[in-house]
Amino acid sequence: MGGQARSAAGRVDQGATPFDRSHSLDVLRGLAIAGVMAIHVSQSFPSNIHGIDYAFMCGWTGVNVFYFVSAMTMCLMWTRRAEANPTRKFYIRRFLRIAPLFWLAIPLYLFVNGTGPNHDAPNGIGPLQVILTATFLHGFWPDSVNSVVPGDWSIAAEMTFYVVFPFVITAFGSRRHLYLALALLLHLVNVCLFKPWAFALFSTYYGPGHEAFVWNALHISFLNQLPIFLVGCALFFALRDGFAKSDAAMLACFIALSFIADRATGSHEFNYLMINLVLGAGVAGCIKLAVHCEPVEALGRNSYSMYLSHFAVIHGLHQVWPFADGLVSLLLAYAVTAVLSYLVARATWHLVERYAQDLARRLTAPASKVKRAELIATAVQH
Helix, strand or coil: CCCCCCHHHHHCCCCHHHHCCCHHHHHHHHHHHHHHHHHHHHCCCCCHHHHHHHHHHHHHHHHHHHHHHHHHHHHHHHHHHCCCCCHHHHHHHHHHHHHHHHHHHHHHHHHHCCCEEECCEECCCCCCHHHHHCCHHHCCHHHHCCCCCCCHHHHHHHHHHHHHHHHHHHHHHHHHHHHHHHHHHHHHHHHHHHHHHHHHHHHHHCCCHHHHHHHHHHHHHHHHHHHHHHHHHHHHHHHCCCCCCCHHHHHHHHHHHHHCCCHHCCCCHHHHHHHHHHHHHHHHHHCCCCCHHHHHCCCCCCCCHHHHHHHHHHHHHHHCCCCCCCCHHHHHHHHHHCCCCCHHHHHHHHHHHHHHHHHHHHHHHHHHHHHHHHHHHHHHHH
């Protein structure tokens, strides 16, 4: 292992790294949101050209790119900050980054989509689904995932990852083989034990005819997504400290055991694993090459708000769209969705997000800085 010694707080210290050029992370976020918008636009405005629609549908991989980037960003932030009470401050920053806009999205989408039965909530939306969503626990119950806020399954996975991240990185530090080992263990537990048990349980609970709904809910569950985050953490330290032959050996073991477990259980998660490993390689390549593209970076810097808002934008466009389905309609709808979602994101930054970020900075600033700011404010008033 090429990691550095950790401090008591679990920090690691390193010189220049590929992550010094953070614009690559924004490029990846921009590509991710571009892909996510692509799949949802194509669902509402199909071109009816198989190859084109299939290419747009592949945009679902954007969420997984977000997971890799999120894990790397968290590792980057954690290793670069040396502060008291790091876990508490980490939670404050992450909560105020995610919660304000998400809470605003809840009443918006309840108004837009209603509370009746739908694909993601066979029995409709009630207080349980709303409460679980508002508390970011919706990822743990099938009919609360995606039922209140479209696409909120990824928000559930992100927030749950934030809860466990400080404990994992404090325990593992830069020892990336431990992240890979835990990812493998959790993958096998999910495939061999949890998923078969949960499928039987929830299929009985929801009754015949809802098997596909239950299967999809388990596929997007946090336990099935957590290995992606852990591989992302391992990838961060591998990029920072250099790859080794042991990394390849660990990944080969991961692939072999996943293949065996998949064939033994019929979980159909092996292909998902392979797609994610390919995506991880692409993410690593983008960072190593320091890819730079300002327009894509601009999307990346506003990707969270765009993610939440683009569903509403597509819904509104669909009500007034004057063109028949086709390639021109799809491309125009995609361009309009991207532009409008970006404009909404800029508005939410000025109206909501910047205030939440300012609050996070005040709550996590060292006491000396807070006192100094108070003295300056008092002096100005007098």
